[in-house]
Amino acid sequence: MPLRVLPTDIDLLRHLNNGRYLSLFDLGRWDLLTRTGLAGAMASHGWYAVVAAETITFRRSLELWQRFDLETRLLGHDDRAVYLEHRAVVDGEIYARAIIRARILRRSGGTVPHEELFAAVGRPEGVPDVEPWVHEWAAASALPSTKRPAPSDWS
Numbered sequence: 001m002p003l004r005v006l007p008t009d010i011d012l013l014r015h016l017n018n019g020r021y022l023s024l025f026d027l028g029r030w031d032l033l034t035r036t037g038l039a040g041a042m043a044s045h046g047w048y049a050v051v052a053a054e055t056i057t058f059r060r061s062l063e064l065w066q067r068f069d070l071e072t073r074l075l076g077h078d079d080r081a082v083y084l085e086h087r088a089v090v091d092g093e094i095y096a097r098a099i100i101r102a103r104i105l106r107r108s109g110g111t112v113p114h115e116e117l118f119a120a121v122g123r124p125e126g127v128p129d130v131e132p133w134v135h136e137w138a139a140a141s142a143l144p145s146t147k148r149p150a151p152s153d154w155s
Contacts, residue, residue: 001031001070005062015061016088022054025086025098028072032084041120046107052081053101053141060095062088068095075099076130077114083134101138 003024011017033039033049042048062068068090075083081101088096104112144150 001028001072003027003068003070005064005066005068007064010064013061014064016063018056018058021056021058021088021096022098024070024088025072025100028070028086029084029100029102032072032074036121036124038117038121042104045112045120047104047112047117048107049082049102049104051100052103053138054098055137055141056096056098058096060090060093062090062095066090074124074127075134076128078130078135079114080111081138083130083138099134099137 005016009016009020009024029049030039033042068088071087071089073085075085077083081103084100084102086098086100087094104117106112
């Protein structure tokens with residue numbers, strides 16, 4: 001997706017605010033969901049996607065009015081999540097990259113199994129296995145499930 005840094009996107013240093021990257025990357029996910037037909041299938045089945053974890057790394061700043069491309073790709077999936085990568089790219093150079101762990105949930109409650117998800121929209125061809133470092137990142141950044149306590153204790 002071609003985008004441009006707007007005045008509402010910048011911080012006091014006149015570059016794209018670090019929190020704004022993740023909001024713009026949401027657009028990339030919606031674009032991917034729409035282009036693949038998943039958005040329509042999700043709406044008709046009462047499903048929705050949530051981000052369970054995300055990590056972003058910055059390489060260069062995007063400045064006010066600068067044009068950039070937002071690239072989004074599916075990294076793969078496991079039995080509980082879908083993994084995506086977003087990149088902010090200028091002239092073929094990566095300025096920022098985010099890794100996203102997302103889950104597909106039912107409005108009526110519970111997680112949508114991937115077999116059911118792919119039955120509704122078809123399984124994308126050429127989806128690679130999730131690389132081990134992605135699983136390591138997901139495990140290292142995980143919080144306890146909502147069914148277990150997660151006390152805020154700094155000790």
